[in-house]
Amino acid sequence: MALRVVSVLKRRLGGPGQKLLRSGNLLSATQHRWEKMPSSVGFPVTSRRSFSKTALIVDVDHNLGIATMKMNNPPVNSLSLELLTNFVIDLEKLENEKRCRGLIITSASPKIFSAGLDITEMYGKSSAHYAEFWKAVQELWLKLYMSNMVVIAAINGSSPAGGCLISLAGDYRIMADNPKYTIGLNETLLGIVAPFWFKDTLVNTIGNRASEHALQLGLLFSPTDALRVGIVDQVVPEDKVQDTALNVMSRWLSIPDHARQLTKTMMRKPTVDRLLKQREADIKNFVSFISRDSIQKSLHMYMKHLKERKE
Ligand SMILES: CCCCCCCCC/C=C/C(=O)SCCNC(=O)CCNC(=O)[C@H](O)C(C)(C)COP(=O)(O)OP(=O)(O)OC[C@H]1O[C@@H](n2cnc3c(N)ncnc32)[C@H](O)[C@@H]1OP(=O)(O)O
Numbered sequence: 001m002a003l004r005v006v007s008v009l010k011r012r013l014g015g016p017g018q019k020l021l022r023s024g025n026l027l028s029a030t031q032h033r034w035e036k037m038p039s040s041v042g043f044p045v046t047s048r049r050s051f052s053k054t055a056l057i058v059d060v061d062h063n064l065g066i067a068t069m070k071m072n073n074p075p076v077n078s079l080s081l082e083l084l085t086n087f088v089i090d091l092e093k094l095e096n097e098k099r100c101r102g103l104i105i106t107s108a109s110p111k112i113f114s115a116g117l118d119i120t121e122m123y124g125k126s127s128a129h130y131a132e133f134w135k136a137v138q139e140l141w142l143k144l145y146m147s148n149m150v151v152i153a154a155i156n157g158s159s160p161a162g163g164c165l166i167s168l169a170g171d172y173r174i175m176a177d178n179p180k181y182t183i184g185l186n187e188t189l190l191g192i193v194a195p196f197w198f199k200d201t202l203v204n205t206i207g208n209r210a211s212e213h214a215l216q217l218g219l220l221f222s223p224t225d226a227l228r229v230g231i232v233d234q235v236v237p238e239d240k241v242q243d244t245a246l247n248v249m250s251r252w253l254s255i256p257d258h259a260r261q262l263t264k265t266m267m268r269k270p271t272v273d274r275l276l277k278q279r280e281a282d283i284k285n286f287v288s289f290i291s292r293d294s295i296q297k298s299l300h301m302y303m304k305h306l307k308e309r310k311e
Contacts, residue, residue, distance in 0.1 A: 055083045057108055058090050065101040066249055067094050067149075072108035076115035079162050081129075083118075084136040091143045101257060102249045103147065105166065106154035106242065111181070113155045114163030119190075123299040127287050134286040137162070138279060141197065144169035146272055148261050150252040154245040155232065159183040160220055161194075164231070168201045171264070172248055173232040175223045176241050182220035183231055189218035191298030193289070195282065197275045204271060206230040 055073040060066075069090065071077040079087075094100050107113045121133045144151060144166065153167035155175040164183050167173050175183065185202055187194040194202075194215055202211045210229050213219070223235040236244045252260070275282060289295060 056086050056090055060097060060100055062099050065099050065253065066104065067100050068104045068106065070106055070108040071114055074109055076112045077107055077109055078115045078118035080118040081121055081133050081136055084140050088139050088143055091147065095148055100149065102150040102253055104152050104154050104245045104249065105170065107156055110157065112157040113159040114166060116161030116163045119299055119303055122290050123296050127291060130287045130290050131283050134283050138275065138282065141165065141169055142272060145268055150249060152245050152249055154241045155183065156241050157181055160186050165198055165201060168205055171252065174234045174236060174241055174244050174248065175226060175232040176238040177223050177235045178238055179222050181223060183226050184220040185215055186218040186220050188216065190302045192295060200271045200274065
């Protein structure tokens with residue numbers, strides 16, 4: 001064990017770290033803490049790393065083993081093809097950071113967690129574009145839903161449709177207590193249909209009857225109603241969302257990773273396998289559905305309605 005610690009430390013620490021290693025002080029301190037932790041926890045190293053693209057700000061605190069990902073795609077954090085692609089790339093990076101065990105997803109924009117899929121990616125484009133877009137949506141859901149990390153959504157604003165799906169794909173949801181914010185799968189309001197794996201994710205969270213009700217009516221819940229129905233797990237004052245997420249995270253991270261991860265897989269794999277078995281068919285379905293004249297018209301009208309609301 002000690003040898004493993006030394007070799008990993010040597011790889012990770014530069015000159016000063018090597019000196020400390022030779023002196024033996026760091027090794028004994030590290031060994032001490034290491035031995036007190038479950039094997040999967042790793043050892044604490046005080047370092048912070050950020051990687052940010054324009055639309056995502058990711059901050060990794062190696063000391064806590066927690067990454068925070070802020071969606072930063074103004075004005076409403078709509079999930080464009082580019083954002084979805086970067087989201088998947090960053091998730092993969094985080095999964096590969098051995099010391100990163102928890103992920104908090106939140107928004108850099110005040111009032112909006114995410115407006116869901118970017119509607120402009122779904123009309124007036126080619127079939128090839130729709131297919132590429134849908135594949136990216138699938139990929140993000142697959143990666144998030146089966147993440148090895150503990151994923152907590154710190155929902156600091158409205159979260160319709162695809163925004164709600166991102167939250168539902170996590171392990172725990174905390175929403176800001178502001179009655180102006182809403183969350184839900186509102187696809188029917190746009191004249192479109194939530195695909196079966198959006199539906200499955202909701203059913204796994206709030207049960208069949210409540211999902212049927214919410215999906216048919218395209219319900220957007222206030223935080224209080226979302227808590228009542230179980231779409232979110234906790235509603236807290238707006239300025240407490242991030243602190244609460246960190247507190248909840250520490251509780252989840254106190255569970256040995258391997259046991260928690262196997263349990264998560266056991267619960268979620270059947271749902272994920274359903275999509276994996278028919279991934280291509282699901283893409284074809286989406287492309288043919290979204291390309292219909294009637295659906296294109298509905299989406300166009302919906303965007304027009306969004307713009308006119310402001311005037
Ligand atoms: C068989 C199976 C087959 C499968 C069938 C297909 C399944 C598809 C599943 C779809 C999933 C989805 O997520 S569909 C997306 C659903 N999303 C929504 O309904 C949210 C719509 N947006 C809103 O309600 C609001 O914008 C909200 C997020 C609350 C923020 O309100 P605000 O007043 O703060 O801001 P607004 O003024 O409305 O918006 C600011 C600008 O952002 C734009 N905007 C807002 N939402 C947008 C969006 N999702 N995509 C693009 N652009 C958006 C507005 O048009 C404005 O543009 P300018 O006027 O130019 O500034």
